[in-house]
Structure formats: structure tokens, C-alpha cells
Amino acid sequence: AQSVTQLGSHVSVSEGALVLLRCNYSSSVPPYLFWYVQYPNQGLQLLLKYTSAATLVKGINGFEAEFKKSETSFHLTKPSAHMSDAAEYFCAVSDRDYGGSQGNLIFGKGTKLSVKP
Amino acid sequence: NAGVTQTPKFRILKIGQSMTLQCTQDMNHNYMYWYRQDPGMGLKLIYYSVGAGITDKGEVPNGYNVSRSTTEDFPLRLELAAPSQTSVYFCASSYGTGNSPLHFGNGTRLTVT
Numbered sequence: 001a002q003s004v005t006q007l008g009s010h011v012s013v014s015e016g017a018l019v020l021l022r023c024n025y026s027s028s029v030p031p032y033l034f035w036y037v038q039y040p041n042q043g044l045q046l047l048l049k050y051t052s053a054a055t056l057v058k059g060i061n062g063f064e065a066e067f068k069k070s071e072t073s074f075h076l077t078k079p080s081a082h083m084s085d086a087a088e089y090f091c092a093v094s095d096r097d098y099g100g101s102q103g104n105l106i107f108g109k110g111t112k113l114s115v116k117p
Numbered sequence: 118n119a120g121v122t123q124t125p126k127f128r129i130l131k132i133g134q135s136m137t138l139q140c141t142q143d144m145n146h147n148y149m150y151w152y153r154q155d156p157g158m159g160l161k162l163i164y165y166s167v168g169a170g171i172t173d174k175g176e177v178p179n180g181y182n183v184s185r186s187t188t189e190d191f192p193l194r195l196e197l198a199a200p201s202q203t204s205v206y207f208c209a210s211s212y213g214t215g216n217s218p219l220h221f222g223n224g225t226r227l228t229v230t
Contacts, residue, residue: 032216041223041224042223042224043121043207043221043222043223043224044160044207044209044219044221045221046218046219049216049218090159090160094216105162105219107159108159109157109158
């Protein structure tokens with residue numbers, strides 16, 4: 001069974017500092033991996049996704065994530081935080097051979113990012 | 118292009134009342150989903166549909182029902198509302214499964230008192 005663990009429910013960084021949000025997954029088959037962002041009072045938006053084309057995936061708003069099979073990780077990074085990055089971030093995993101019995105994605109519990117001026 | 122539209126945005130129900138959360142999408146997606154989001158718990162799948170006339174249970178279906186009579190619409194029905202159903206509900210759609218991203222609506226915040 002697939003699962004996703006996001007380390008740290010809250011992360012606080014200063015504006016201009018590195019953002020690192022951690023995600024570890026378990027999957028019985030090579031997974032598809034996603035990061036979504038949720039701004040206050042809005043639905044989730046796709047930041048980036050890994051589909052095996054490249055282990056380093058670039059997304060919107062300067063974010064990127066690296067797939068590391070040996071560590072079963074898919075951590076999200078951004079070199080320099082901006083105030084507008086304050087939001088909640090969700091990592092999600094999808095089974096490549098999804099057969100429809102349990103739905104498409106398994107979400108982590110989310111990490112709330114705060115950016116201090 | 119509206120994407121996924123949910124109504125209402127907010128609702129307060131009394132225990133035992135019923136209501137329908139509406140969801141419609143204009144992207145011609147076959148796959149549609151209902152999730153609930155509780156603080157610190159991420160998103161839990163309630164029901165999903167792979168096409169008109171086909172629905173199936175997700176992780177937390179008890180107390181809910183769905184129907185899918187058209188490609189565009191996927192309403193979620195709450196029967197006999199309970200305080201445990203206080204949550205934010207998100208509808209989403211996707212082109213396919215696997216690596217197809219989900220497109221989310223802006224959510225319905227439901228309080229049952």
C-alpha cells in the first residue's frame with residue numbers, strides 16, 4: 001500500500017532563505033509523485049510532478065523537487081523564499097498501475113510554510 | 118475557463134439535516150473526486166467517479182452518497198448530518214489516472230452543529 005509522510009507540520013523561514021519541505025513515500029511500484037500548494041481559502045494547485053522523465057523536477061514559482069529512489073524521498077526546495085510562498089504544501093503519491101480501487105492519489109498531511117520578513 | 122466550480126462556499130447544518138454539495142467541471146474530464154480536508158490530516162478521499170454512471174467508494178464514504186449522471190456534474194449528498202462531518206470539502210477532476218494532475222475547486226466549508 002502506498003503512503004506519504006511529510007516531516008514537519010509547520011516550517012518557518014526568513015524571506016530570502018532556503019525552503020526545504022520534506023516528503024518520504026512508500027510504494028510497491030515505481031510511483032508518480034506530486035507537490036500541491038494550497039493558499040488560504042483556496043483549493044489545491046499543482047506545483048510539480050515526477051513521472052520518471054528526470055529525477056530533478058522544476059515547477060512553478062521557482063520550486064523544484066528531486067526524486068531519490070534510494071531514500072524514497074521527494075523533497076521540495078526553493079533557493080530563496082518570498083512572502084508570497086506562505087501557504088500549505090502537500091506531497092502526494094500515485095500508483096503507476098492504478099486500477100481504480102482506492103482512488104488516484106494518497107496525500108500527506110501537509111506542511112504549513114510561514115515566511116518571516 | 119471556469120475549471121471546477123463548487124457551491125455553496127459555506128454552509129451551516131443542524132444535526133440530522135441533509136444537503137447536497139454541488140460540483141461541476143467544464144474540462145470534459147472523465148475522472149472526478151470528492152475529498153474532505155480536516156486540520157492536520159491532509160485530504161481523505163470520500164468517493165470518486167471514472168465516468169458518467171460509474172462511482173465508487175474511497176477511504177471515508179460513510180454518511181455520504183454520490184451520483185454521476187453527466188460528465189460535468191458530480192454532486193455529494195450528506196444524509197443525516199453529524200458533527201463528525203464538519204470539514205472542508207473539495208471536489209476535483211482529472212483527465213486520467215496515474216500521472217494526470219487533479220484540478221480542484223475552491224471548497225465548501227461545512228459546519229454541523
